Structures are given as C-alpha cells and as structure tokens.
Amino acid sequence: xxxxxxxxxxxxxxxxxxxxxxxxxxxxxxxxxxxxxxxxxxxxxxxxxxxxxxxxxxxxxxxxxxxxxxxxxxxxxxxxxxxxxxxxxxxxxxxxxxxxxxxxxxxxxxxxxxxxxxxxxxxxxxxxxxxxxxxxxxxxxxxxxxxxxxxxxxxxxxxxxxxxxxxxxxxxxxxxxxxx
Numbered sequence: 313x314x315x316x317x318x319x320x321x322x323x324x325x326x327x328x329x330x331x332x333x334x335x336x337x338x339x340x341x342x343x344x345x346x347x348x349x350x351x352x353x354x355x356x357x358x359x360x361x362x363x364x365x366x367x368x369x370x371x372x373x374x375x376x377x378x379x380x381x382x383x384x385x386x387x388x389x390x391x392x393x394x395x396x397x398x399x400x401x402x403x404x405x406x407x408x409x410x411x412x413x414x415x416x417x418x419x420x421x422x423x424x425x426x427x428x429x430x431x432x433x434x435x436x437x438x439x440x441x442x443x444x445x446x447x448x449x450x451x452x453x454x455x456x457x458x459x460x461x462x463x464x465x466x467x468x469x470x471x472x473x474x475x476x477x478x479x480x481x482x483x484x485x486x487x488x489x490x491x492x
Contacts, residue, residue, distance in 0.1 A: 316491040317475075321464070323485040326447075329463040333445060334365035336461040337415060340443055341373075344413040350379040351418040351430060354478040358447055359417035380433070382426045409439035415461070419476035421446040424457035431457070448474050448487060 321329070348363050350356030356379045363375050414434050421427060427444050434442050445461035450468065464487065466474055473490040477483075 314490075318489045318491070319486055320466070320489055321487040326463075326485055326487065329447070330361050330365050331369075333362055333447075333461050333463050334369050337362065337366060337443075337445060338369060340415075340441075340460065341413065344411060344440060345374065345376065347376045347378060347409065347412055347414050349414055349416045349430065349434070350377065351416060351426060352379050352381040353481055354419040354476055355379075355417045357478050357480065358419060358476075362415075362417055362445065380430055382429055407437060409434060409437045411440055413441040413443070414439045415443045415445050417445045419447050419478060420474050421449045421453065421457070421459050421462075422474075424453035424455035427457045427459075428455045447476055450474060 348359040350359035359377060359379075363377060366375065367373050416427065416430050416434070418427060418430075421444070427446075431442050431444065443460040444457070446459045447463040449459050449462045449465045451465055452467075452470070466487075466489075468474065468489060469491075471492055473492060475488045475490055477486040477488065479485055
C-alpha cells in the first residue's frame with residue numbers, strides 16, 4: 313500500500329452519493345428528452361451508474377447515452393495538450409441537440425478546462441439545456457464553470473490529487489487522495 317494514498321470513499325460509501333446525484337438530476341428534468349454524456353474515460357461508466365440510479369428512482373425514464381473524448385491532463389494532472397482536445401464520433405460531431413437536455417458526467421471538476429470544452433461543443437450543437445454532473449468537485453476551477461450536480465465537494469491542498477477509481481478502468485469503485 314502506498315503511504316501517500318488515502319482511501320476517502322469506497323464502493324459502499326459511494327452508492328448513496330450516486331443516489332443523491334440522481335436525486336439532484338431529477339430535480340432538473342422536464343419534458344425534454346435527456347441525454348447523459350459521459351466524458352471518457354471515467355465519466356462514461358459514471359454516466360452508466362447515474363442512469364441506473366435515475367431509472368431506479370423514476371422507472372420508465374427515457375435516457376439516451378453518448379460519450380465524448382476530452383483530454384487536456386493525464387491522470388496525474390500533467391499537462392498533455394496546451395489546448396483541450398475534444399473528439400466526437402462523426403455522427404455526434406454533426407448532430408443537432410435542439411430540444412434536448414444534456415447532462416455531462418465526469419469524475420472530477422478540477423480547473424474546468426475539459427468541462428468548458430464539452431459545454432461549448434454541446435451548445436454549438438444547439439442543446440437547449442446543459443448541466444454538469446461530477447462525482448468530485450475540487451472547488452478550484454479557473455474558468456467560470458460550475459457543476460449543477462455534485463456528489464462530493466473536496467477542498468484539498470493544491471499539490472494533492474483526487475483519484476476516482478471507476479470500474480472497468482480500476483478494480484474497485486473508490487475515491488482516493490494522493491499526496492504528491
């Protein structure tokens with residue numbers, strides 16, 4: 313076990329967090345079709361978990377799922393690209409989302425670069441309403457981006473890292489703090 317890694321939440325502790333996020337999301341819904349947009353990588357399986365929790369709270373709720381690949385930082389927060397890159401499948405890149413409510417799901421809201429890029433893309437595609445859902449908000453964005461649906465708010469030291477472990481990318485569903 314790494315002495316600089318601390319488990320803050322395990323799978324048992326995160327289940328009520330996901331249910332609470334679903335409750336927050338239900339408060340935003342109206343008659344518009346709902347699309348859950350997973351930010352690849354970990355946002356995609358989190359979007360699946362959120363979809364299951366939403367359907368458990370409101371059986372018969374129709375949701376559509378899609379994923380977008382966005383990259384600026386590596387998992388260790390090393391800058392990979394000077395600009396935030398977004399990749400959409402050809403069908404999504406030309407799709408219109410008029411009349412739809414989009415809920416973008418990501419693991420951590422850090423500085424806001426990735427979220428801003430996704431929100432900008434979806435707005436450009438005509439989405440009527442766009443919300444951001446994050447498992448963890450670090451409360452230190454540099455851009456005017458805020459999450460509408462928040463599982464956990466964790467204010468940690470600037471040099472520390474929040475790591476969300478989300479199957480299938482990791483073995484166990486958990487949130488860890490890494491002291492670097």
